[in-house]
Amino acid sequence: MEITKLSAHETLQLIRQKQLSPMEVIQAYMDCYTKYNPKLNAVCSLSDDVFQQAEKWEREAKNDNFYPLHGLPVGIKDVTPTANLRTTYGCKLYENHVPKEDALVVQRLKENGAIILGKTNTPEFATGGNTFNEVFGTTFNPWNPELSAGGSTGGGAAALASGMIAIAEGTDLGGSLRIPASFCGIVGLRPTPGLIPTYPSEYLWDDMQVTGPMARTAEDIAIVLDAVAGESPLSPMRQPTHGRQFLETVLKGIPAGTRVAYCSDIADIGIEDEVENLCRTASFLLREKGVEVEEIKFDLSFARKAFLHLRGEWMLIQQYKNIERRNEFGSNLLGNIDAGLKISARDLAMAHHDRAQTWYKFRSFFEKYDYLLTPCMAVPPFPAKQNYPLTIAGKEMKTYIDWVAPTFLLSLTSLPIGCVPCGLTQQKLPVGLQIVGKPTSEEHVLALAKLIQETSPIGLPSLEETLS
Template sequence: MANEELLALSAVEMRRRIGTKEISPVELLEASLQRIKRLNPAVNAVTAMCVDRARKEAKAAETAVRRGEELPLLHGLPTGIKDLEETKDLLTTYGSPLYRDFVPSWDNVMVGRVRAAGAVVVGKTNVPEFGAGSNSRNPVWGATGNPFNPMLNAGGSSGGSAAALATDMLPVCTGSDTGGSLRNPAAYCGIVGFRPSPGMVAVERRAMGWTPISVLGPMGRTVADTCLLFATQIGQHDSDPLSFPVDGAAFAEPWPVDLGSLRVAWTEDYGAAPVEKGVRATMREKVKAMKHLFRSVDKVDLDLGDVHRCFDVIRAVSFVARYREAYEKDKSQLGPNIRANYEIGANMSLADFAWAHGEQTNIFRKFQQLYRDYDLVIGPTVGFSPFPWKQLYIDEMDGKKLRNYYHWMATVYIITLASNPAVSLPCGLDHNKMPFGLQVIGRFRGDGEVLGAAHAMEQAFKGIPELARPVPNLKKLAKPVPALKSIVRHPPKLNAKAKPGLAPSAL
């Protein structure tokens, strides 16, 4: 099979053919490495790599198939790990100059579980510095470009993973999400990103273990691929007090869902998010094109409370918990986003935090009331079309200044506060002919149901041109885009010895 055909297969199909000996893990890895060599210079999605070890692992995976051994879910699949996750003997920078030479001597819990499921880790995927922001650019690796236009933003903080998936460089990639980092880049790159319910995937590096704002989760080109990875990430661990026992195997395939039985609520702005006119118009067009698929589709008006101040406080407190020592030691070594978040939090009081905790509880309870009458809530994943990566963030809409550098991500951080599981599903193109992401939000703890609904929607969308998943023109990505690495100060030392350190929290 030609490389182009092989890499275009879904991860689920790749895994099936590995099991039936139709394709070899070695063949698949080499195809991925060739694709990375050819296209990564144009999008800068994959950063540090471990090619020699990956080849040894692929060879071992091939041997296991030949021997007829029982094969785990991700057996032989080339995999990218977001560069916020510790990977044994593989450079982990968190996108920060402070960690440009940091090579951990361990895999964190999630990475270890993905490896145990047979994944062949090829390398790391790019992020903003410490995962702060929705533009995957940092002073260590440079910027990740959008596969549909490399001069535009690929989203963040899982932008490298999203771009690697969209270009078929890797079939499986991990991500994380605080204020939208699994969903925003998925929307911008035309792939699937899933924010699970807190506790489904253990997060050992969360500084405030009892705070559910940050989660780890899967990304894929399809919902089924996303489920395959998710099933291997799931599980309780003593490092995460929010984690709980759950059978990951139950999520390995999308659950069956009848779209015709679903009552759907839709919104343009979740009651409070800044959303540009073009995205609002696009959302209305998408609803018109899909409403016949469901039992009912109703527009709803939401009033969830002071969502912006609430997110400001809860997010800032987590930054204070993690970065106080680094800030007080030398704040110049931290990027502007990290400094801004820390300073916001440092100026807050215990009363502010108590208020925010109570307000989030109110937001959660108000949002759950929707599910008395509806099975799903849908809306735009992101309120703005992809913008140039040289522009760090969106700072105004319709001539009005936004609150801060992440206010433009309110469409997703509002759902973070509600704590419901949410999928960003590719849904055609927006008004600028860039990928449009539809945020599909399930009921509380309804991870299996919302993934099943998203899968059923994905299958239905294939037959509706204006809703089908867009794919980038890979031929246009054959030339390097040197500007993507123009903000790098000094290249990291790929052969550095391990440095001790704690893993920062992510957006």
């Protein structure tokens, strides 16, 4: 039995049956960390009490006290504060920063039995769809270490796909949980803002960036939501769960006659043929499972400027206390802050107006369909040392963020959005498919993701081949 290739769901079952111990689990994951992290640079700071944490949950298991995430190794994105564990935000200004308090999501993970293995790499303050920074360098893709793992939760995705962790915590503003999920062949979920409250935060009423999970399977993400979702008095952004059972709903599956629409290019930026063919094939394969699938046109490109303006405002709020030191930041973060400083009140009014139109558009859409399926990325993974893909389907990209429009346009809606692997290119590189669900329907998005994983499986990367 290869422990690190088990799903989190399977691992938990074996721990509860006392066929596996938390110490055996953490040892297996630490072996992968020792073997693969020097080549992938996914985990940037290792917890110094990993085995002590495992011993605690070992004792609880011996006393038949089991917790929802009992003994699961988890990676925390290096923008999420962890008490007594370095949190650098991928920024030289914070290279030696050690928080005194855990973020709320970390508190909940720990309380529910998770083992915090360490921090996972991210671009500076999570700005960018490729993971590199001046503190720790570049994270590489387990499917091909010359290529990007995506971003900004790239370290978490690479660690998951290579068996260093069982669950990854991350954040998503414009696609940071979905882009690396697509590039690394795992499942990512951007939940409804407030479902997992973000505390602490420089932007308390933030309805753009969310905290969320990545895992190898849809069931694993549901397990995490059952443990960490729910409102908190620490945050004004709240999404009550009212007793929702995430895993139970996912395991029930979706009913026959579910109505799905597929759109190949919601951003009107073009898409590589091979990527589109894989996403289309996986979508229409669902018909064999009783799902109604129809191809439609669904253009959200009108909202591109809206996102960029709101992103600029978001960057100013998040970095307000550092604005006078912005010239010490890297080019991506500096560019975002400078763009924010140029935004007018009229720009923001237009942005909020156009954002509202995305909601109205989906409100009409859901009168006929249950889900929208669309490619997560327009390209497969590109060279890791490249900031962003220069062209898509022969079309030149104007800025480093244009290529992630398929994800950032959907962020405007505040709808639950999953990314699930749906196929491999001829070069054996994963391709992800986005699932957009109705408001506050995370468990149903995950149920469809589970079905897609079953009908279009891709497996895990052959690490002995790719990293030899």
